[in-house]
Amino acid sequence: MQAVEFEAVVQGGMIKLPKSIRNLPSEHLRIIALFPDNPVKLKRNKYKFNAVKLETKNFKFDRDALYER
Secondary structure (H helix, E strand, O other), rough: OOOOOOOOEEEEEEEOOOOHHHOOOOOOOOOOOOOOOOOOOOOOOOOOOOOOOOOOOOOOOHHHHEEEE
C-alpha cells in the first residue's frame, strides 16, 4: 500500500484529489481524516416540520384492502 498525504478543503461534501494521484491504477482507497483541534460549528437547517392536518371524519378504512397490497 502506498501512502500519500495532502491537505484539502471540503466543498459541498466532496474533496478534490490532487492531480498527482488522480490517475492511480487502483480504485480502492483507505482514507484517514484528521480534523483541527478547534472544530468548525456545523450549520443546522432552519427548516421545521409543520404538522399536517387531515380531515378523516367520513373516511372508511378497509384493513383487508390494505394488506392485499
